[in-house]
Amino acid sequence: MPSNSIIQKYNVPGPRYTSYPTVPYWENSDFSYEAWMQSFKKSFRESNSAEGISIYIHLPFCESLCTFCGCTKRITKNHNVEQPYLEAVLKEWQLYCHEMDEKPIIKEIHLGGGTPTFFAVKHLEDLVNGILKTGTKAKDFEFSFEGHPNNTTKEHLQKLYGLGFRRVSFGVQDYSETVQKAIHRIQPFSNVAKATLWAKEIGYTSVGHDLVFGLPFQTLENVVDTIEKTRSLRPDRLAFYSYAHTPWIKGNGQRGYKDEDIPKDEEKRKLYEIGKALLNSNDYHEIGMDHFALETDSLYKAAQEGKLHRNFMGYSHSKTQLMIGLGVSSISDSWYGFAQNVKDLDDYYQLLEWNQVPVNRGHILTQEDLIIRQHILNLMCRFETEWNHTEAHFPELPAVLTELSEMENDGLLHIENNKLTITEAGKPFLRNACMAFDLRLKRRIPETQVFSLVV
Structure with missing residues (x-):
């Protein structure tokens, strides 16, 4: 240690x-919509036939606020928001398709959030089919999504599996009731176990769990207990993140507890080192910053072969030069440039009504x-x-x-x-x-x- x-x-x-x-150092003053589209088209021409493209879709709705989260989200229990939003995402995809000079080869789709499983199964099916009908799936495609253990149903898992999804990750964070109450993420182990076992039973080849260390009121005993429970479910890969305490950025959510409630320095590092030792002793290998995988998982194999890649979606076992981000706040990456969509939902809808890809800032490298x-x-x-x-x-x-x-x-x-x-x-x-x-x-x-x- x-x-x-x-x-x-x-x-x-x-x-x-x-x-x-990094985003705070983007030269937004030198960025323009036209420059981004030129960058996008250049990258598409260079890479589509050789390796395909990746698509990240941001689904921002959540029924409750998790106070540790830094993602762009909209808190609501009104599920009438689903269909208008997905129609907007598909329109954004069509605007990109109009700029392509050949049919896109889709290598990766990732549904992130927010809470993708906030959405009804039928709506997710319509979204994925709407994307795929204008493209061709790559031979080695990989589709993945983030599931909330509390609302991921067996129907969600079965339908998305039928559409080609083989990887799912579940946000766990910590199993301590005290910690869960502090971060406003109440989910019992039984819910995580049920969703994980369903995914394995259906045939998902990579099931991941996201764990966080350094959370408010979290103790060494909490971390050990969480990893022991995780070990019993044997997920294929794990993210073991450091909690990023940035209340000056994330507003009132992270001001719900005091600085002294959060493990720091050696205390926090001990949480990581003990957690890492437990993961290693249970056959999880560190393949990159904060990430661990079993030898049977594609991330481990990619790390061994020197093929691991990293982008705004995190680590991936394969590389695509072009990643298109769809949805409010999503970030696209052409390798030569970045472009981020507007974060306000009303602005997102308005720009799409004007038939404009809804980017509002970015950087040309x-x-x-x-x-x-x-x-x-x-x-x-x-x-x-x-x-x-x-x-x-x-x-x-x-x-x-x-x-x-x-x-x-x-x-x-x-x-x-x-x-x-x-x-x-x-x-x-x-x-x-x-x-x-x-x-x-x-x-x-x-x-x-x-x-x-x-x-």
Whole structure:
């Protein structure tokens, strides 16, 4: 376990690097709708026939507010909102299709939220069929969705399986009643077990659970109990996230408990280290930041083969250059640029009425951005990066390596022969290594705290 002095030394605010540049450093002033569409069309022409495209669909509705959540959501018990929203999403998809010069090959679909299983089974079926009727499924397609254990029915699982979905993830967080009450996410173990066993019985090949450490009032006993219960269900993959306490961003939800209610520093790190040790002892392998998988899961196999990829949907066992984000607040990625949809639902509907893809901000990557992005992606997906060829060089590289020498002296990474490798001791500090490459962060250090703490 890292010493308290090492934790204190490196426990600074830092990005999670689902993108580079990170969202606060997008050059929105240089971004335009026209520039994004040019970037999108370029990427589609380059990659569609070779590898297909990914589609992320954001389904924002939830019946209650989980106070730990940082996603864009709309809290309602009115299910009349379902059909108008899905009709809008399909219209947005059609607007993208009109810009394609050939039929899209769909490699990935991911339904996220919010709560995808807020939606009726028939509405989800209509949504997926509406997407697929204008595209062709890739031979190695992977469809996945996020399910809430409290409202994921066997019918949900069966219908989506019939549509080609083979991966599902369930948000667990923690099984402690005290913790669940604090984060307003009450779900008994029996609900998670029922949904998990249904998925396995139906034939899903990858069932995932999302766990969180560092939650308010969470103790070491809570983490051990949660992982023991999780072990009994044997999910194929696990996310074991650090709770990001950012009440200055997420508003009143995270102000429902005090700072002193939240585990910090060595106490929080112990939750992770003990949890990680338990996962390792139960055959779960760390394949990337916060993620673990059994050897039989596609994420583990991709990590072993050096094919792991990371984007706004998280880790994936395969790469697509182009990811289209549909729905309110969704982010699209053409590799050359990012574009985020409006976050306000009324604005989203209005722009679609005007037949406009509802993006409102984004970033077109420079050549330097592309180089740095690849280094950070290498670290996130393989715990290493190298600069043996000129395309991986950038003028600030010597300064970056000098900065990283302190982490090397602390045994957290190793630099030799134009290659950087994160050590086992350094894996908890992966974000720190990425920050050394983050030139935009260095050039404009935020005056106020923007990111959650690394540890």
